[in-house]
Amino acid sequence: MADTKHRVVIVGGGAGGLELATRLGDKFGKRGRADITLVDRMRAHLWKPLLHQVAAGTMDLGDHELDYLAQAHWHHFHYRVGEMIGLDRETREILLAAYVDDEGHEVTAPRRVPYDTLIIAIGSMSNDFATPGVSEHAVSLDTPTQADRFHRRLVNAAIRAHAQDHPLRPGQLNVAIIGAGATGTELAAELHYTTRQLVMYGLDRIDVERDVKINLIDAAPRILPALPERLSVAAAKLLEKLGVKIFTGARVTAVTADGVKLDGDVLIPAELVVWAAGVKAPDFLRDIGGLENNRANQLVVTPTLQSTRDPNIFAIGDCAACTWDQPGKLVPPRAQAAHQQASHMVGQIRRVLAGEALKVWRYRDFGSLVSLGEYSTVGNLMGGLAGRSLWIEGLFARLTYKSLYKMHQLALHGFWKVSLDTLARLITRRTEPHVKLH
Structure with missing residues (x-):
């Protein structure tokens, strides 16, 4: 007899997606009431708000990663590695690309995963607005791999500067952080601390006060523009006290091997550049399966978190465009929103299984x-x-x-x-x- 359990597929193992898969597995997968599957192109999970700590080196990635396979085994859901590249709404299947390892060997072939209810929770990524030189010379902090890559660059730059037999060139150990939202602002403070700790471990030819400069850049009139002004002012005062140089109202026109160019042909010398400005959903979501998107590639959802064009498809977290308390105002891309939506979706899936009407979700700003x-x-x-x-x-x-x-x-x-x-x-x-x- 064919398995007739309701198939719930969650794409994206971030804060919202993994919490949802875990709770659904414990509640429905364990009891055989539904078949729960989590799909993610990564093999392990790290809470995204920690990425700036990984980049700065105050947190070891290996100590805080969670293996999806282990979590799936412990909590009664399936994990499938792969990157979603398409959606067939007619057959109710998602399309996964082949998964290839670091040596170029195919681990899994392209395949399809069937669903009865699909929940897309793939988060967001930085938006470089097609700024020249970003992909070549800057590192984004969208994934643990990128955060770890920046940290290795930072350590290597310090060791290189200590070992060379000639004076440091202008900007050699300078850091430019483009984007003064929460990630950029927190990274600036962390780097002030970690660069001093790093030099303390025997790299005594570096004068950290003279040689290491941290620059925080944003086109908005103040740092943390999405947060209350009082918070912004307090953070700016502390960063300036630490010696972080803040550039607000500054539009980046290009990133080069030598640093960051601003409007007016101003160059900020920097060997290490982080791009933390702008947020958008991944590009492949644009018009996927004929679903409705906004300009940031987010899937437009109804108050029940269902996509506007298919009631069997939901979206939560940063990739969902969900109105807040008034038309045109969207729920902000924060971990607390993803957590609240994941909690609400547990009840929604119970109602789907019971054939009951779905409930409206409302965001609570804490x-x-x-x-x-x-x-x-x-x-x-x-x-x-x-x-x-x-x-x-x-x-x-x-x-x-x-x-x-x-x-x-x-x-x-x-x-x-x-x-x-x-x-x-x-x-x-x-x-x-x-x-x-x-």
Whole structure:
């Protein structure tokens, strides 16, 4: 007899997608009520808000990655490696490209994965707006691989500068961060700390105060333009106190091997360039399967998180264009939104299986927090709930920021595993360098 279980396919194992697959597997997959499959082109998961720490070296990627195969085994869902490249709505199948390893060998052939309910949760990527030189000379922080690549460039640049027998050329150890949103701002603070830690481990021919300059660049009139102005002002004051040079109202016209060019033919010398400006959904989503998109390639969804042209297809997280509290205003691309949508989708799938009407999802803004590394954390809580917000900073804000990651881990692993893992990290932290050195 053919298997008639309802097939739920989730594409994208980010914060929202992996939490959803885990909860659906525990709730429906374990009991045989549905067949849950997670598809992702990567083999392991890392919470995206941590990428700036991986890039700076304050977090070791290998210590925090979660293997999809292991998570699927523990939580009763299937994991399939592959990149979605197409959608056949008539046959209800997604098309996956061949998966090829680093040596060019084909691991899996192109194939199709059938679904009854499809949930697209592939997140977002940086938007370089076709700026010349970005792909050749800058590193984005969209994936753990990119973050790790930047960190290796940073360490290699420091070792090279220490070993050379001639003076540093202008901008040799300078860093230019294009985009002063949360990722760029947090990276600037982390790099101020880690470059000093890195040099301390025997690279004494580098004068970090003289030789290492960090530049934060944005076309907006202030850093953190999407967040409350008070938060922006506080973060800018701290960064300037650390010596980070901030360029606001500055439009990047090109990235070169020597640095970053701004309007007016101004050159900011920098060997290391990070592109953290602009957000868009991956390009392959544009017009995929005839679904409705907006200009940022996001899939337009109804208040129930269903795509506007196919009720069997849902979208959550950064790749979904979902209106907030008024027409034209979209839910911001934040981890808290993806978490809320994943939680709501568990109920939606239960209703689909029971043949019940779906419920409308409403975003609740719990505020914003920005971590400035070892120096401070600032933010506001309860923003948008009662028309006012609570300003927090310092230790309480830092603990609140750290708790966001713990909440993500709890959703994936449960209390006891997270507690034991936290204890183990506290112990090993005392015996290891506080910055990754390779």
